[in-house]
Amino acid sequence: MSVECAHVEEDWELFVLGSLEEAAQQRMASHVRSGCKECHSRLMEAQIAAGLVAMTAPERQPSLRVERDLLKRIEAGESSGWRSAASAWSWPRFRVIPWVVATACVLLAGWFFWQQRRLGEELTKAEATIERMRRPGTATGQGAHRVAEVPNGESTDSATSTTTSSSTKNAITSNESPADRRAARNQDVDNRASGRAEDERKLANDGMGKPFASTVAELAAQVDELKKENAGLRSATAAAEKNEVELQGALSASTARAEALERDLEAVKISSGAANPAEVATLNRQLLESRAEVARLGAATARYAQIENLLQSGSTQQIVLRVVDPAGGKAFARVFYSPQAGLLLLADALPKLDHEKCYQLWVIRKGAPAILSAGLLQTSDDGHGFLFAEPTRELAELTGLAITDEPKGGSISARGHKLLFGAR
Amino acid sequence: MSEQDQDDVDLLAGIARRDSDALLSLYRKYNGRVFSVIYRILDNRAAAEEVLQDTFYRLWDRSQLYQPEKGQLIWWLLTVARNLALDHKRKESRRMDSNVFSKGELWDGAELDRLPGAASEDDPDLRRTIQRVMEELPDEQKRAIELAYFEGLTHQELSEKLGQSLGTVKTRIRLGLSKLRKAMRDYGKVMML
Numbered sequence: 212m213s214v215e216c217a218h219v220e221e222d223w224e225l226f227v228l229g230s231l232e233e234a235a236q237q238r239m240a241s242h243v244r245s246g247c248k249e250c251h252s253r254l255m256e257a258q259i260a261a262g263l264v265a266m267t268a269p270e271r272q273p274s275l276r277v278e279r280d281l282l283k284r285i286e287a288g289e290s291s292g293w294r295s296a297a298s299a300w301s302w303p304r305f306r307v308i309p310w311v312v313a314t315a316c317v318l319l320a321g322w323f324f325w326q327q328r329r330l331g332e333e334l335t336k337a338e339a340t341i342e343r344m345r346r347p348g349t350a351t352g353q354g355a356h357r358v359a360e361v362p363n364g365e366s367t368d369s370a371t372s373t374t375t376s377s378s379t380k381n382a383i384t385s386n387e388s389p390a391d392r393r394a395a396r397n398q399d400v401d402n403r404a405s406g407r408a409e410d411e412r413k414l415a416n417d418g419m420g421k422p423f424a425s426t427v428a429e430l431a432a433q434v435d436e437l438k439k440e441n442a443g444l445r446s447a448t449a450a451a452e453k454n455e456v457e458l459q460g461a462l463s464a465s466t467a468r469a470e471a472l473e474r475d476l477e478a479v480k481i482s483s484g485a486a487n488p489a490e491v492a493t494l495n496r497q498l499l500e501s502r503a504e505v506a507r508l509g510a511a512t513a514r515y516a517q518i519e520n521l522l523q524s525g526s527t528q529q530i531v532l533r534v535v536d537p538a539g540g541k542a543f544a545r546v547f548y549s550p551q552a553g554l555l556l557l558a559d560a561l562p563k564l565d566h567e568k569c570y571q572l573w574v575i576r577k578g579a580p581a582i583l584s585a586g587l588l589q590t591s592d593d594g595h596g597f598l599f600a601e602p603t604r605e606l607a608e609l610t611g612l613a614i615t616d617e618p619k620g621g622s623i624s625a626r627g628h629k630l631l632f633g634a635r
Numbered sequence: 636m637s638e639q640d641q642d643d644v645d646l647l648a649g650i651a652r653r654d655s656d657a658l659l660s661l662y663r664k665y666n667g668r669v670f671s672v673i674y675r676i677l678d679n680r681a682a683a684e685e686v687l688q689d690t691f692y693r694l695w696d697r698s699q700l701y702q703p704e705k706g707q708l709i710w711w712l713l714t715v716a717r718n719l720a721l722d723h724k725r726k727e728s729r730r731m732d733s734n735v736f737s738k739g740e741l742w743d744g745a746e747l748d749r750l751p752g753a754a755s756e757d758d759p760d761l762r763r764t765i766q767r768v769m770e771e772l773p774d775e776q777k778r779a780i781e782l783a784y785f786e787g788l789t790h791q792e793l794s795e796k797l798g799q800s801l802g803t804v805k806t807r808i809r810l811g812l813s814k815l816r817k818a819m820r821d822y823g824k825v826m827m828l
Binding site: 222224225228229230231232256257259260261262263264265266267268269270271272273274276277278280281282284285286535536537624625626632 | 655658659660662663664666667668670671672674675680683684687688691692695710713714717718721759760761762763765766769780781783784785787788789790791793805808809812813815816819
């Protein structure tokens, strides 16, 4: 190390962090540019260490809007001064504009005042209508108990969504079959969609059509989105119910078989007095197998009941997971979760993994540890994936979900490629 | 050069040909890690997303500034992202700063390709190892490093904020970073066993 280097020997960490005062920073930069090889390795080490600090930042994901805006920006070919519309007005070159705007505002204030009075009533009416249209709840049935106006203009003390949901829940608790319950829920969904459509028509026809055309379009988009969500939920619920019905049937049959075997066993014992040891042993074995089958089917039925409960829970939220790595192909997954009712993942178009790998779901949360395994996906050859996880308090802190490919049997901590990701 | 680095270089060549799909591929590959750092610095989603977009637009607009032989693309992106985020923060607080590091000159003169072969920023295990070591640092070292890296404070400001002498602040940062570096080296040895 040269004499010249002595004064900078201990400051490389601060230098790479940009934490030196301006003069010292310039002096060291100048020294670097001089090509001093003796300091080069020191600088390099400090820079790598500083870079490692970046790895300690908690994991976050940007919204999809950034990607879209980035592409728009590239396509527009705008220069480096581009900013989003929200911040554009803070540019220096726009700082004179507020004066112009202020002057214009003064001139327009009177006109606006007059207009405001005229539009006030219409606006209040429109807001009330829009609010009413928002209330019917979400696809997961998150309807708060509010005073809502039904489409014909009358008021009722039970929200439209909760009214229909209540009828669905009543059906569940009654002796109606799952098919009846599904029909009731489907009718509920259809009623909500058609109720919104009716509201849209009224909004468009009540004399406010043109000024509120964009609002109507936005609401129409919301209706479409709601229909899509409902379709997803309906499909998931129907699948869960179908499996539950099949399992109930199998469980009943197995239970009946076990009971019959127990009766046969008793009969053999009574009729043979000393009993036929071989026949008793066979019946005992069959009885044990039957009991194991009953236990297995009982557990599976309980699991499907849990899934159905999750899908109908008022607190259930949805997260869509999308591919973030080309290896994920065209895979898509939807997760329904509730800290009180558990987590259900349904995936589609999952690429087939080799025999030594499996798909694993990870919960990303605010607390520590930040990444927790939610379990391994059950997959089928046609690319479907399924996972149900028991309710845990960690789900309340969930901020995102990721699916990775891991070695067969799964990993304690995520090691594989992050293939799909979704954030709240 | 690893296969992943070669992929990045190929995509950069695509960017040079003005292929927006190449940029999109790099964005999808690295946006999470870059955004995490920006968000940690700004603690504001809207501002962080704006800076994230600026970072990748800079890659699109000035990709020639990145020199693959000097190190992995992710380190360059993180350097650019940090500088833009800190600039944003300083502008917000009406404090202009223009140290040479933020102008990227340091990158031109430094080599960042000496990470152990098996270790890279892309490695989730290394990430967790570094996070663990950071958590285990004495509070005063951890705080000094975080304030310097994520808050962009000068050593004078660090000294005032922490109520310690300049020498103490320097020592704490140096010791803390030294431990991170050692953890990375040890990890590299384990990975290569």
